[in-house]
Amino acid sequence: MSHSHDRTISVEALARVEGEGAMHVEVADGHVERVELRIYEPPRFFEAMLRGRDYTEPPDITARICGICPVAYQLSAINALESVCGVDTPDGPAMPDGIRQLRRLLYCGEWIESHVLHVFLLHAPDFLGYQGAIEMAADHRELVEMALRLRKAGNTLLEVIGGRAIHPINVRLGGFHRAPTPAGLEALIPELQWGREAAVETTRLVAGFTFPELTQDHAFVALRPDIDTLPPGATGYPLEGGRLVSTTGIDAPITAWPDHLHEEQVPHSTALHGRMRSGETYLVGPAARLALNLDRLPDDLAALAEEVGCTAPVTNPFRSIIVRALETVYAFDEALRLIAAYDRPEPAAIAVPPVAGVGHGATEAPRGILYHRYGLAEDGTITDATIVPPTSQNQPAIEEDLEGFVQQHLHLDDDDLQWQCEQAIRNYDPCISCSTHFLDLTVTRR
Amino acid sequence: MTDEIGRPSVAVWKFASCDGCQLSLLSAEDELLTIAGQIHIAYFLEATREVADGPYDISLVEGSITTPADAERIRRVREVSTTLITIGACATAGGIQALRNFSDMEAFRSLVYAEPRYIDALAESTAIAEHVPVDLELRGCPIETSQLVEVINAILAGRKPVTPTHSVCVECKLQGNVCVTVADGTPCLGPVTQAGCNARCPAFRRGCYGCFGPAESPNTASLASWLTDELAVEHPELVRLFRTFNADAPAFRTQSRRHEPDREEVAT
Known part of the structure; x- marks a missing residue:
């Protein structure tokens, strides 16, 4: 059965x-006829639940969409809501730079926690x-211990x-x-410095893995901060905001999202x-992100990117683990830079009175752009909410990868093919809890 | 079943949820490898492809029941589990997705999906205990890693786990936090919310928003009238205050219903 021309992998x-x-x-007959990444995670209807709630509530409510990247939800929601309310427009309240930088620092913690979880605990066992990871720990205990210590550094930043x-x-x-x-932040410096070096070591380690062959020519979409908005010393790799850019020529403010991108429903998901x-x-x-923001890496990291072969666009999805490790180094670097420049914002928040209207906001969640759009009534009641998580954007491309991969690897037996297909899905660190509004592998060989 | 070296088997199950509570187990960075040495992780899809057949000594269940298929699945989980522990607000009270219990489900479905007929969802999001007997509940949105480690330790040692049922107010007093309601006039659910988080929000000068659900014998009616009389918190804020991550926990559900404008006739 395993080498027949007709088969199903599920x-x-x-x-x-x-x-x-x-x-x-x-x-x-030796041709891939159907590939489905089925998402059967039960829908939770967040966009409907948000209607009628107060405009101050989405950061807490939408955080609950995902336990791995809650900060992404909080900050995308805030970007959209503050945009409705005219923050940083001529007539609206001005957001102090100190608060913006503290948000970026918080986001560094989430990138570290999430990337390390994926690189070591979810993806490395495939390679x-x-x-x-628990089974991996039996033979590579020091590696798993390093992973847990790295995650703890990110989680501690989030806690503080x-x-x-x-x-x-x-x-x-x-x-x-x-x-x-x-003082609370400065206490974190030694562990962040250790983490930075451990992340460099990790990047070199994962770059040495053996990668299955696959070349995919996907269009890339990412955020890219406007150079004029960067504070001194910042290189501006995207985290908490930026313009919408793509390898197909999109270069637009986030308000233009609906003009360029949309979502459709399919029966199997x-x-x-x-x-x-x-x-x-x-x-x-x-x-x-890396392909569209390579020039936004500090020099030493650009050199590391070159050393591990990531300066040209990464078109083999299996190699994304290297980029994730590289971005982890960036997150440690950036956290150390932001702590050194920290000037405690006083007050810690500005007043943001409600304004009727529609606002768009996006940030770079560890898995990719997370977009929110809200409509508000005059008293701040939410009239409409739209949330576009990264995994739903990636799902069609993941299916294309699977199709291409299976076609090129039909010589593998069912067990190996299944495992490598799973690995191909994990290349995208899919967050299924997020994308449900969102995944099921069966391979049928007929 | 215990494995060949006598370790109890543990399975981790997910229903409608954000994955945050099971992530709390992976986030026990200092304890994880030690714990993993003491138990046999028999089923934990978020962490490993390895799946051992049941029955299992301990099942940790995350998430609420929201689909007909999941209502069936939780029965099968119960059948193969000696001890079933629910972890987090979704599993113990229906979670944030229980907001649908207060609304028209058909409207929800068509708001989010262009083709609602593809979506198979129950009208209500319900706690695990409404479907099968539960041996122990761990509260929180998310649970606290320290409480999860305590429960695993207690089971390994054959003793009862220590998880407090008093209110967040007690934790504030223990920590010496200034009361955010008295000092700042900030509405706070601390008096009626179960302890366990070490009063995280008040420590950051924010009112408790009820992640751990109702404490033992919570006087929600008294808190609600006090908030109205002293801080002028009324509809719709009062409804929203009780109606978040533990919206369908009985004490919070009853209180939020009382403050809906068309429910004024409900006796207090």
């Missing part, structure tokens, strides 16, 4: 992804041939600034409930699928 519940998904691939690592409590519209003390208005699939995430 994985009913994918492991080492965040949430519930499955995969189904059908092969007939090293283990079922999971956000008040809690999962679903931070200190983030609010207008700023923070209480800004951390300089509780996640909506993202597409360009032109109908093309596209990719968001580490490979897209």
